[in-house]
Amino acid sequence: MSDSLLPxxxxxxxxxxxxxxxxxxxxxxxxxxxxxxxxxxxxxxxxVVLCFDRGASGRPRVTGHVVAELAPLCQRCLEPMALPVDTRFEMRLVQEDRHTAGALDEEDVLVVGDERLNLAALVEDELMLCLPVVSLHPLQDCAVRFQPEFSSRDVKAAHKTEENNPFAVLGRLKGEQDGDS
Ligand SMILES: [Zn+2]
Known part of the structure; x- marks a missing residue:
């Protein structure tokens, strides 16, 4: 892989x-x-490595390999989590003014307008597909070691007795959790 900036x-x-x-x-x-x-x-x-060619069918296509180190926020503790990405893809290239309605229904078709393809947008799309739906540290690595497995009844009961101090609820649930393990 080269270090030169892609156009x-x-x-x-x-x-x-x-x-x-x-x-x-x-x-x-x-x-x-x-x-x-x-x-x-x-x-x-x-x-990024992108190979442009015409496959066996003669239809233009791009095959890509993207490697990145992402760090989305963990939705539990709101600290970054390391997410190494190493992804490959293949897409058929279709000109915007020539595409048929059928082509758009196929998977992995990239419609290109004005014969210009924005490489950063293509790679950005691929990176976004690699993000988990919800980013979460593995529990043992997370700054908030709070398991979401309490029943709503437990939480309501804790609220009732400690409604003047919302942080006490967390402390109490955490204490119960630590006691279990
Ligand atoms: Zn976390």
Whole structure:
């Protein structure tokens, strides 16, 4: 893998005609949708290899390999959690003005407008697919070692007796949990 920064826009159909390989890095810092999905900005670079060609069927396609170190916020303790990503994908390239309604229903079709493909947006989409629906540290690594396995009755009972001090509820439940183990 190379350390050169990938171009922002490419013509994927020309690249496919020439069977070109793009090998380089992209800056994660600029990926705002990824930042929103992770609950915090991404930092650093991701490594990307994209192979453009025409497959056995002659149809243009891109196969990609993306490696990154992400750190979404844990939804339990709100601290970052390490999430190494190493993902591969393959997509058929379809020109926006030529696509048929059928092509859009297929999986892994990338519709490209004006013969220009935004590489950062493509890679950002792939990285977002690698995020868990809910990011959570493994319990033993989480700053909040609080298991969500209390019944609502337990919580209500704790509330009733300690409603003037909401933090006491947490302390009480935590105490019960520690006592169990
Ligand atoms: Zn956590």
């Amino acid at each position: 922002e826009l490419v013509d994927p159909f020309r690249l496919a005609d020439k069977s070109r390989v793009l090998d380089g890095v992209l800056d994660l810092t600029a990926m705002e949708r990824l930042a929103e999905a992770m609950g915090r900005s991404a930092h650093g670079l991701c490594r």
